[in-house]
Amino acid sequence: MKTAIVWFRRDLRLTDNPALEAALGQFENVVALYIHAPDEEAPWAPGAASRWWLHHSLAALSESLAARGGRLRLERGDSGQVLLQVARQTGAQAVFWNRLYEPALVRRDTAIKQLLTESGLQATSCNGALLFEPWTVKTGGGGPYKVFTPFWRSCQRDLSALVAPRPAPTRLSCTSDGGGIELQALELLPRIRWDVGMSRHWQPGEVGALARLDQFVEAAVLRYDEDRNRPDRPGSSRLSPHLHFGELSPRQALAAASRPDLTGSAGAESFIRELGWREFAHHLLYHFPHTTDAPLDGRFTGLEWQDDPAALAAWQRGRTGFPIVDAGMRELWETGWMHNRVRMIVASLLTKNLFMRWQDGARWFWDTLVDADLAANTLGWQWTAGCGADAAPYYRVFNPVLQAEKFDPERQYLRRWLPELAALPDKWLARPWEAPSEVLGKAGVTLGNQYPLPVVDPRGSRDDALRRFERLTSMSRP
DNA sequence: TTTTGAGTTGTTCGA
């Protein structure tokens, strides 16, 4: 009986899984294996929210394998050694996996491929995570793109040539040896059970991912162009954590949004474009691996940042005194997710009003987001800070009041997350520090008491930021 | 090689 290992990593699905399909095409028998090795991802080992998701996603994968006559084997330890050991035990002759593109994992996987090959095993890696491999999208000069629009134009030319998503195998022949450890032994769930409310918001796993995609395509995609900017509406796809863990492939998302009745609609176009941004982020990180910690634009290395632990803590806990920022940070804390429009606003406040390092913000997001993704997180923070690819110009500083009033016109989002301010009239809700004292009194609000005063001068800090960045650009000019 | 056109998501000011 010819046996292969399918090494599951961040491709926790059976549908459109190239590594699984390739293994089943060449071997009669597969061992579905997941190896817990967070040290190998250091310094970007999954954060607490991400581990919660991973726990449930592994449980879901295990269940769907079992339903097809298979079994998920869990192990922990050095990935290379575990693969060799499991291969010995099961008589497997090959290992299949889908590639990942983060710097530490590229290094690890390259070494493992060599180790396996030297040990006489077939090692095959596939593309299951991206629409296009990072090394295939090149400018006319042969280098990687640094601007989104030409990057995406180039990708779009090849979209129609992509193969359609492949169906899940109906039946798996898996070895049924009892090896491996229990899911609980991976200790992915938090000791302090802050996660009890999380399952109200999310269904990790492939079934949940497909349900979410279906719901989005049926109910929201046609309004996506406008509603994706509205934190008060359920206009986001909320597919990011599913895509991150590979419970859904980008090809499946693309195919769903390319249905004949949706093509040409502004909503579907925008959604597909967001898939393009996901590609762009992964490609950039692949080509510029240092950007997780250092600015892509080297001029920003010399920028002096503020060191203010109290302000950072206020930002993290949603106590900055800017309602839209605090609402977002509380949404993040409670649900492990934040609306993208609000992510930009909170990031702008941290980097451009508080002058804190974007890396501090990226770290907090890393630990609290269920969709924490190194490529997307890095791109997003560098974009806001102005030091990344296609970055926002330095004078583009989000005004947290105007943004709230524009994108949350009825203040539903603010009231949902800031119950202590809910009684304030719309006019003052996004800017409570400007409200007359009798209005505050009537609403039962005492600023500086149950709701804070702004941590930074709402008007002056924008000018401070402009001056700082102006100095930066002029200093670097020859 | 040089030239040319264009670039996710904003704010403020003045008409």
Next chain:
DNA sequence: GTCGAACAACTCAAA
């Protein structure tokens, strides 16, 4: 209240 221009040049990518 709405609209266009300025912000400040710079870098990227393609012709």
